[in-house]
Amino acid sequence: xxxxxxxxxxxxxxxxxxxxxxxxxxxxxxxxxxxxxxxxxxxxxxxxxxxxxxxxxxxxxxxxxxxxxxxxxxxxxxxxxxxxxxxxxxxxxxxxxxxxxxxxxxxxxxxxxxxxxxxxxxxxxxxxxxxxxxxxxxxxxxxxxxxxxxxxxxxxxxxxxxxxxxxxxxxxxxxxxxxx
Numbered sequence: 001x002x003x004x005x006x007x008x009x010x011x012x013x014x015x016x017x018x019x020x021x022x023x024x025x026x027x028x029x030x031x032x033x034x035x036x037x038x039x040x041x042x043x044x045x046x047x048x049x050x051x052x053x054x055x056x057x058x059x060x061x062x063x064x065x066x067x068x069x070x071x072x073x074x075x076x077x078x079x080x081x082x083x084x085x086x087x088x089x090x091x092x093x094x095x096x097x098x099x100x101x102x103x104x105x106x107x108x109x110x111x112x113x114x115x116x117x118x119x120x121x122x123x124x125x126x127x128x129x130x131x132x133x134x135x136x137x138x139x140x141x142x143x144x145x146x147x148x149x150x151x152x153x154x155x156x157x158x159x160x161x162x163x164x165x166x167x168x169x170x171x172x173x174x175x176x177x178x179x180x
Contacts, residue, residue, distance in 0.1 A: 024142075032155065059091075060092065060151070064137065071164070073164070075164025078118045093125060095125050096110060097128075110126065145159075147162050
């Protein structure tokens with residue numbers, strides 16, 4: 001009887017956890033689209049060039065950040081930076097979503113973070129939450145981060161609220177390998 005009760009409670013907890021999981025972003029098989037963030041660092045620094053347009057069919061990762069902890073974002077960004085160093089065709093971009101009022105303050109914070117060793121290659125940019133690309137990319141503003149791994153403009157894998165811990169980075173690295 002106790003085993004059945006515990007099994008029932010465990011199943012209910014699992015269903016409840018799934019109900020609270022946040023979904024965000026384009027699904028695998030959908031295409032990324034052009035957008036123009038303000039690039040703070042990386043290969044497109046001090047421009048608003050379109051990241052997917054510039055790097056075309058190359059394997060790429062975009063990390064859309066909305067309120068995530070900077071330590072978590074830095075861990076993910078360092079992983080992208082390492083992958084960029086290992087494969088010159090691969091490109092990575094971290095897009096920080098903001099509102100117009102805090103854009104310059106966030107840009108300054110990102111510029112300082114980008115100067116950290118291990119983050120010299122990865123692009124970092126800011127984009128207003130009201131920009132039409134947020135809707136086009138189906139970003140849920142309740143998600144702390146949404147990660148797209150893609151090649152030839154097509155999303156291969158996505159992660160929502162990716163943790164920059166060992167397990168999360170291993171998943172991201174496997175996804176990157178799959179598009180290289």
